Amino acid sequence: MFSYRHAFHAGNHADVLKHLVLIATLRHLMLKPPTLTLVDTHAGAGLYRLDSEFADKGGEAEHGVVRLFAALRPAQGKGGASTPLIDDYLDLVAGFNPGGSLRVYPGSPFVMQRLMRDASRDRLKLFELHPTDGKTLSSNMAQLEAGRSVVVLRQDGFEGLKPLLPPPADAQGSRRALVLIDPSYELKSDYGKVSTCILDALKRFATGTYVVWYPVIPRTEAHDLPRKLRAAAQRAGRGWLHATLAVGHPPLEPNERPGLTASGVFIINPPHTLAAGLKEALPLLVDVLGRGRGQGHAVETGDG
Ligand code: SAM
Numbered sequence: 001m002f003s004y005r006h007a008f009h010a011g012n013h014a015d016v017l018k019h020l021v022l023i024a025t026l027r028h029l030m031l032k033p034p035t036l037t038l039v040d041t042h043a044g045a046g047l048y049r050l051d052s053e054f055a056d057k058g059g060e061a062e063h064g065v066v067r068l069f070a071a072l073r074p075a076q077g078k079g080g081a082s083t084p085l086i087d088d089y090l091d092l093v094a095g096f097n098p099g100g101s102l103r104v105y106p107g108s109p110f111v112m113q114r115l116m117r118d119a120s121r122d123r124l125k126l127f128e129l130h131p132t133d134g135k136t137l138s139s140n141m142a143q144l145e146a147g148r149s150v151v152v153l154r155q156d157g158f159e160g161l162k163p164l165l166p167p168p169a170d171a172q173g174s175r176r177a178l179v180l181i182d183p184s185y186e187l188k189s190d191y192g193k194v195s196t197c198i199l200d201a202l203k204r205f206a207t208g209t210y211v212v213w214y215p216v217i218p219r220t221e222a223h224d225l226p227r228k229l230r231a232a233a234q235r236a237g238r239g240w241l242h243a244t245l246a247v248g249h250p251p252l253e254p255n256e257r258p259g260l261t262a263s264g265v266f267i268i269n270p271p272h273t274l275a276a277g278l279k280e281a282l283p284l285l286v287d288v289l290g291r292g293r294g295q296g297h298a299v300e301t302g303d304g
Contacts, residue, residue: 002130004184010048011061011105013289014263016068017245018213019111020089020281021265021274022180025211026115027088028271034174036122037167038112041157041197042182043126045133046109046140050102060259063247064289065093066102071288085281108180109137119149125164126150127157157181158197165204177208185214191221195228198268202236209269216244216262229266230302239304241270243278245285248295261294275301 009015029036050061072082073090082090092114096104106114109126116122126141128134134154141150153160167177181197183190194212201210214225226242233240246262267274282297 004186005130005133006044006107006184007048007052009060009260010044010107011050011065012260013064013245013247013285014213014215014260015105015107016064016089016285016289017243017263018182018211018265019092019106019108020085021243021267021278022108022111022211023089023092023115024085024274024277025209025267025271026112026178028273029176029178029209030115030117032176034172034176035167035170036116037164037177038116038122038124039157039161039164039177039179040108040112040124040126040182041161041179042184043109043128043137043152043157044107044182045128045136046107046126047096048105048107050105061102061105063291065105068285068288069093069102081284083277083280083284085277086284108182109141112180113141113144113146113150116149119147122149124150125160126152127155127160128152129154129156157183158193161197161201162204165201165208167205167208175205175207177205178211179208180211180213182213185222188219188221191225194225195232198229198232202232202238202268206236206238207269209271210267212266214264214266215260216246216264217260226264226266229268233268233304234302236268237304238268239270239302241267241275241278241299241301243267243282243299244297245282245289246294246296247286247289248292250292261291269304270301275299 096106128137138152167175169175244264249258278299
Protein backbone atom coordinates (compact mmCIF):
# COMPACT_ATOMS: atom_id res chain seq x y z
CA MET A 1 0.00 0.00 0.00
CA PHE A 2 1.12 3.55 -0.74
CA SER A 3 3.92 2.73 -3.16
CA TYR A 4 1.82 4.27 -5.97
CA ARG A 5 2.61 7.93 -6.70
CA HIS A 6 0.68 9.53 -9.50
CA ALA A 7 3.58 11.92 -10.20
CA PHE A 8 5.33 9.10 -12.12
CA HIS A 9 2.36 8.78 -14.47
CA ALA A 10 0.94 12.31 -14.72
CA GLY A 11 0.11 13.30 -18.29
CA ASN A 12 0.43 9.77 -19.72
CA HIS A 13 -2.06 8.34 -22.24
CA ALA A 14 -4.36 7.18 -19.43
CA ASP A 15 -4.50 10.70 -17.98
CA VAL A 16 -5.18 12.08 -21.46
CA LEU A 17 -8.21 9.80 -21.85
CA LYS A 18 -9.50 10.32 -18.30
CA HIS A 19 -9.09 14.09 -18.20
CA LEU A 20 -10.47 14.60 -21.70
CA VAL A 21 -13.60 12.66 -20.69
CA LEU A 22 -13.81 14.51 -17.38
CA ILE A 23 -13.62 17.91 -19.06
CA ALA A 24 -16.23 17.02 -21.71
CA THR A 25 -18.60 15.64 -19.07
CA LEU A 26 -18.21 18.63 -16.78
CA ARG A 27 -18.65 21.13 -19.61
CA HIS A 28 -21.98 19.53 -20.39
CA LEU A 29 -23.16 19.49 -16.77
CA MET A 30 -22.11 23.13 -16.34
CA LEU A 31 -24.51 24.17 -19.13
CA LYS A 32 -27.39 23.80 -16.67
CA PRO A 33 -27.62 26.34 -13.89
CA PRO A 34 -28.31 24.23 -10.76
CA THR A 35 -25.62 23.59 -8.16
CA LEU A 36 -23.22 20.74 -8.85
CA THR A 37 -21.43 18.69 -6.20
CA LEU A 38 -18.12 17.33 -7.50
CA VAL A 39 -16.36 14.46 -5.76
CA ASP A 40 -12.92 13.01 -6.54
CA THR A 41 -12.60 9.84 -4.43
CA HIS A 42 -8.90 9.34 -5.32
CA ALA A 43 -7.53 12.81 -5.96
CA GLY A 44 -3.71 12.47 -6.01
CA ALA A 45 -1.49 15.49 -5.39
CA GLY A 46 -3.42 17.82 -7.71
CA LEU A 47 -0.60 19.44 -9.70
CA TYR A 48 2.49 17.81 -11.18
CA ARG A 49 5.75 19.20 -12.53
CA LEU A 50 6.61 17.52 -15.80
CA ASP A 51 10.30 18.31 -15.25
CA SER A 52 10.48 16.75 -11.75
CA GLU A 53 12.55 13.68 -10.88
CA PHE A 54 9.30 11.65 -10.68
CA ALA A 55 8.24 12.59 -14.18
CA ASP A 56 11.77 12.08 -15.58
CA LYS A 57 11.96 8.50 -14.33
CA GLY A 58 9.21 7.05 -16.50
CA GLY A 59 8.93 9.79 -19.09
CA GLU A 60 5.27 8.83 -19.36
CA ALA A 61 4.05 12.33 -20.21
CA GLU A 62 6.46 12.32 -23.16
CA HIS A 63 4.32 9.63 -24.75
CA GLY A 64 1.08 11.32 -23.66
CA VAL A 65 0.27 14.98 -23.27
CA VAL A 66 3.70 16.19 -24.45
CA ARG A 67 3.44 14.24 -27.70
CA LEU A 68 -0.15 15.43 -28.23
CA PHE A 69 0.92 19.06 -27.82
CA ALA A 70 3.84 18.63 -30.19
CA ALA A 71 1.65 17.02 -32.86
CA LEU A 72 -1.43 19.22 -32.65
CA ARG A 73 0.01 22.52 -31.49
CA PRO A 74 3.48 23.00 -32.86
CA ALA A 75 4.85 25.83 -30.68
CA GLN A 76 1.30 26.10 -29.31
CA GLY A 77 0.27 27.68 -32.57
CA LYS A 78 -2.70 25.32 -33.01
CA GLY A 79 -1.09 23.67 -36.03
CA GLY A 80 -2.46 20.16 -36.67
CA ALA A 81 -6.06 19.11 -37.22
CA SER A 82 -7.77 18.46 -33.92
CA THR A 83 -11.26 17.74 -32.58
CA PRO A 84 -13.35 19.83 -30.16
CA LEU A 85 -12.78 17.49 -27.16
CA ILE A 86 -9.02 17.32 -27.75
CA ASP A 87 -8.85 21.08 -28.27
CA ASP A 88 -10.73 21.73 -25.04
CA TYR A 89 -8.37 19.40 -23.16
CA LEU A 90 -5.25 21.00 -24.65
CA ASP A 91 -6.61 24.51 -23.96
CA LEU A 92 -7.15 23.63 -20.31
CA VAL A 93 -3.64 22.17 -19.93
CA ALA A 94 -2.16 25.18 -21.78
CA GLY A 95 -3.92 27.44 -19.26
CA PHE A 96 -1.60 26.02 -16.56
CA ASN A 97 1.46 26.73 -18.71
CA PRO A 98 1.34 30.42 -19.58
CA GLY A 99 5.02 30.45 -20.64
CA GLY A 100 4.23 28.22 -23.62
CA SER A 101 6.33 25.15 -22.82
CA LEU A 102 4.71 22.32 -20.89
CA ARG A 103 6.05 22.30 -17.35
CA VAL A 104 2.97 21.69 -15.22
CA TYR A 105 0.23 19.10 -15.54
CA PRO A 106 -3.11 19.56 -13.79
CA GLY A 107 -4.49 16.45 -12.08
CA SER A 108 -8.22 15.84 -11.72
CA PRO A 109 -8.67 18.19 -8.69
CA PHE A 110 -7.31 21.14 -10.68
CA VAL A 111 -9.22 20.14 -13.81
CA MET A 112 -12.44 20.12 -11.80
CA GLN A 113 -11.66 23.30 -9.90
CA ARG A 114 -10.83 25.15 -13.13
CA LEU A 115 -14.27 24.30 -14.55
CA MET A 116 -16.30 25.07 -11.41
CA ARG A 117 -18.57 28.06 -11.43
CA ASP A 118 -18.64 30.60 -8.59
CA ALA A 119 -18.12 29.35 -5.07
CA SER A 120 -21.74 29.90 -4.04
CA ARG A 121 -22.88 27.45 -6.73
CA ASP A 122 -20.57 24.42 -7.09
CA ARG A 123 -18.56 22.56 -4.48
CA LEU A 124 -15.67 20.14 -4.71
CA LYS A 125 -14.74 17.35 -2.26
CA LEU A 126 -11.33 15.73 -2.70
CA PHE A 127 -10.23 12.51 -1.00
CA GLU A 128 -6.56 11.46 -0.84
CA LEU A 129 -5.23 8.82 1.54
CA HIS A 130 -1.48 8.97 0.83
CA PRO A 131 0.10 11.03 3.65
CA THR A 132 2.55 12.93 1.40
CA ASP A 133 0.23 13.41 -1.57
CA GLY A 134 -2.61 14.37 0.81
CA LYS A 135 -0.45 17.11 2.29
CA THR A 136 0.72 18.30 -1.14
CA LEU A 137 -2.87 18.36 -2.35
CA SER A 138 -3.95 20.45 0.66
CA SER A 139 -1.21 23.00 0.07
CA ASN A 140 -1.76 23.08 -3.70
CA MET A 141 -5.48 23.69 -3.24
CA ALA A 142 -4.90 26.27 -0.48
CA GLN A 143 -3.05 28.45 -3.00
CA LEU A 144 -6.28 28.84 -4.95
CA GLU A 145 -7.97 30.51 -1.96
CA ALA A 146 -11.20 28.85 -3.00
CA GLY A 147 -12.61 29.06 0.53
CA ARG A 148 -15.18 26.55 1.63
CA SER A 149 -16.18 25.50 -1.88
CA VAL A 150 -13.16 23.13 -2.05
CA VAL A 151 -12.55 20.63 0.75
CA VAL A 152 -9.60 18.21 0.98
CA LEU A 153 -10.21 15.11 3.10
CA ARG A 154 -7.32 12.80 3.93
CA GLN A 155 -9.63 9.83 4.19
CA ASP A 156 -10.69 6.71 2.32
CA GLY A 157 -12.61 7.94 -0.72
CA PHE A 158 -14.75 4.80 -1.06
CA GLU A 159 -16.12 5.26 2.47
CA GLY A 160 -16.08 9.05 2.34
CA LEU A 161 -18.38 9.13 -0.69
CA LYS A 162 -21.29 7.46 1.13
CA PRO A 163 -22.42 10.35 3.34
CA LEU A 164 -22.10 12.79 0.40
CA LEU A 165 -24.87 11.04 -1.55
CA PRO A 166 -27.46 12.17 -2.29
CA PRO A 167 -25.94 15.67 -2.54
CA PRO A 168 -27.77 18.51 -0.81
CA ALA A 169 -30.62 20.15 -2.73
CA ASP A 170 -30.11 23.73 -3.90
CA ALA A 171 -32.68 26.51 -3.39
CA GLN A 172 -34.75 25.16 -6.30
CA GLY A 173 -34.70 21.63 -4.88
CA SER A 174 -32.28 20.35 -7.52
CA ARG A 175 -29.64 17.72 -6.65
CA ARG A 176 -26.75 17.08 -9.04
CA ALA A 177 -23.37 15.40 -8.64
CA LEU A 178 -20.41 14.20 -10.66
CA VAL A 179 -18.19 11.60 -8.99
CA LEU A 180 -14.78 10.59 -10.34
CA ILE A 181 -13.53 7.22 -9.06
CA ASP A 182 -9.89 6.80 -10.06
CA PRO A 183 -8.01 4.42 -7.75
CA SER A 184 -4.46 3.28 -8.41
CA TYR A 185 -5.55 -0.40 -8.42
CA GLU A 186 -2.29 -1.02 -6.60
CA LEU A 187 -4.29 -3.49 -4.53
CA LYS A 188 -6.35 -6.12 -6.31
CA SER A 189 -9.17 -5.39 -3.84
CA ASP A 190 -9.68 -1.96 -5.48
CA TYR A 191 -11.59 -3.59 -8.36
CA GLY A 192 -14.18 -5.10 -6.02
CA LYS A 193 -14.35 -1.88 -4.02
CA VAL A 194 -15.14 0.12 -7.17
CA SER A 195 -18.08 -2.20 -8.07
CA THR A 196 -19.43 -2.15 -4.52
CA CYS A 197 -19.01 1.62 -4.35
CA ILE A 198 -20.97 2.10 -7.61
CA LEU A 199 -23.77 -0.23 -6.51
CA ASP A 200 -24.07 1.66 -3.24
CA ALA A 201 -23.85 5.08 -4.93
CA LEU A 202 -26.63 4.19 -7.41
CA LYS A 203 -28.87 3.17 -4.51
CA ARG A 204 -28.21 6.47 -2.75
CA PHE A 205 -28.33 8.69 -5.83
CA ALA A 206 -29.26 7.02 -9.11
CA THR A 207 -29.16 10.19 -11.22
CA GLY A 208 -25.57 11.15 -10.39
CA THR A 209 -22.92 11.05 -13.10
CA TYR A 210 -20.21 8.52 -12.21
CA VAL A 211 -16.89 8.37 -14.07
CA VAL A 212 -14.70 5.33 -13.34
CA TRP A 213 -11.19 4.92 -14.76
CA TYR A 214 -9.53 1.49 -14.90
CA PRO A 215 -6.40 -0.07 -16.45
CA VAL A 216 -6.81 -2.54 -19.32
CA ILE A 217 -4.38 -5.24 -18.19
CA PRO A 218 -4.37 -9.04 -18.36
CA ARG A 219 -5.95 -9.55 -14.96
CA THR A 220 -9.37 -11.13 -14.44
CA GLU A 221 -10.55 -8.40 -12.07
CA ALA A 222 -9.66 -5.66 -14.58
CA HIS A 223 -11.40 -7.51 -17.38
CA ASP A 224 -14.53 -8.06 -15.28
CA LEU A 225 -14.84 -4.51 -13.97
CA PRO A 226 -16.54 -2.85 -17.00
CA ARG A 227 -18.89 -5.84 -17.27
CA LYS A 228 -19.89 -5.41 -13.62
CA LEU A 229 -20.35 -1.67 -14.03
CA ARG A 230 -22.54 -2.23 -17.08
CA ALA A 231 -24.67 -4.70 -15.11
CA ALA A 232 -24.99 -2.18 -12.25
CA ALA A 233 -26.08 0.59 -14.65
CA GLN A 234 -28.57 -1.68 -16.39
CA ARG A 235 -30.06 -2.89 -13.10
CA ALA A 236 -30.52 0.72 -12.02
CA GLY A 237 -32.05 1.59 -15.42
CA ARG A 238 -29.35 4.17 -16.16
CA GLY A 239 -27.56 4.99 -19.40
CA TRP A 240 -23.83 4.23 -19.70
CA LEU A 241 -20.80 4.79 -21.92
CA HIS A 242 -17.63 2.71 -22.07
CA ALA A 243 -14.56 4.01 -23.91
CA THR A 244 -11.10 2.50 -24.23
CA LEU A 245 -7.85 3.85 -25.61
CA ALA A 246 -5.01 1.43 -26.37
CA VAL A 247 -1.68 2.93 -27.43
CA GLY A 248 -0.03 -0.47 -27.90
CA HIS A 249 3.73 -0.93 -27.75
CA PRO A 250 6.77 -1.11 -30.02
CA PRO A 251 8.64 -4.41 -30.51
CA LEU A 252 9.98 -5.59 -27.14
CA GLU A 253 13.28 -7.15 -26.13
CA PRO A 254 13.01 -10.60 -24.52
CA ASN A 255 11.81 -10.13 -20.91
CA GLU A 256 11.00 -6.46 -21.54
CA ARG A 257 7.60 -5.35 -20.24
CA PRO A 258 5.60 -2.77 -22.14
CA GLY A 259 4.12 -0.93 -19.11
CA LEU A 260 0.49 0.19 -19.21
CA THR A 261 -0.63 0.19 -22.84
CA ALA A 262 -4.39 0.70 -22.52
CA SER A 263 -7.08 2.01 -20.20
CA GLY A 264 -10.79 2.58 -20.09
CA VAL A 265 -13.40 4.90 -18.65
CA PHE A 266 -16.89 3.78 -17.73
CA ILE A 267 -19.48 6.51 -17.25
CA ILE A 268 -22.94 6.08 -15.79
CA ASN A 269 -25.46 8.78 -16.80
CA PRO A 270 -23.07 10.27 -19.39
CA PRO A 271 -23.89 13.44 -21.35
CA HIS A 272 -25.72 12.51 -24.55
CA THR A 273 -23.07 14.38 -26.56
CA LEU A 274 -20.09 12.42 -25.22
CA ALA A 275 -20.18 9.35 -27.46
CA ALA A 276 -20.09 11.41 -30.68
CA GLY A 277 -17.26 13.59 -29.32
CA LEU A 278 -15.21 10.55 -28.34
CA LYS A 279 -15.81 8.77 -31.64
CA GLU A 280 -14.21 11.77 -33.29
CA ALA A 281 -11.38 12.21 -30.77
CA LEU A 282 -10.20 8.64 -30.11
CA PRO A 283 -9.01 7.78 -33.64
CA LEU A 284 -6.86 10.91 -33.63
CA LEU A 285 -5.50 10.07 -30.16
CA VAL A 286 -4.51 6.64 -31.48
CA ASP A 287 -2.89 8.22 -34.57
CA VAL A 288 -0.79 10.53 -32.41
CA LEU A 289 -0.15 8.41 -29.31
CA GLY A 290 -0.19 4.91 -30.86
CA ARG A 291 3.06 3.01 -30.36
CA GLY A 292 2.51 -0.16 -32.35
CA ARG A 293 1.21 -3.57 -31.51
CA GLY A 294 -2.25 -3.64 -29.91
CA GLN A 295 -3.21 -0.03 -30.50
CA GLY A 296 -6.90 0.79 -30.96
CA HIS A 297 -9.98 2.39 -29.46
CA ALA A 298 -13.64 1.64 -28.78
CA VAL A 299 -16.79 3.42 -27.62
CA GLU A 300 -19.95 1.59 -26.64
CA THR A 301 -23.10 2.92 -25.05
CA GLY A 302 -26.31 1.62 -23.54
CA ASP A 303 -29.64 3.24 -22.68
CA GLY A 304 -31.19 3.36 -19.25
N1 SAM B 1 -7.40 11.29 -9.86
C1 SAM B 1 -6.02 11.71 -9.97
C2 SAM B 1 -5.86 12.46 -11.28
O1 SAM B 1 -6.53 12.11 -12.27
O2 SAM B 1 -5.09 13.43 -11.31
C3 SAM B 1 -5.06 10.56 -9.89
C4 SAM B 1 -5.29 9.65 -8.75
S1 SAM B 1 -4.18 8.30 -8.61
C5 SAM B 1 -4.57 7.29 -9.97
C6 SAM B 1 -4.90 7.43 -7.25
C7 SAM B 1 -4.67 8.10 -5.90
O3 SAM B 1 -5.52 7.47 -4.94
C8 SAM B 1 -3.26 8.00 -5.37
O4 SAM B 1 -2.77 9.29 -5.10
C9 SAM B 1 -3.41 7.19 -4.06
O5 SAM B 1 -2.54 7.63 -3.04
C10 SAM B 1 -4.84 7.47 -3.68
N2 SAM B 1 -5.53 6.45 -2.87
C11 SAM B 1 -5.30 5.12 -2.80
N3 SAM B 1 -6.26 4.52 -2.05
C12 SAM B 1 -7.11 5.51 -1.66
C13 SAM B 1 -8.33 5.51 -0.91
N4 SAM B 1 -8.85 4.37 -0.42
N5 SAM B 1 -8.96 6.69 -0.72
C14 SAM B 1 -8.44 7.85 -1.22
N6 SAM B 1 -7.29 7.90 -1.94
C15 SAM B 1 -6.65 6.74 -2.16
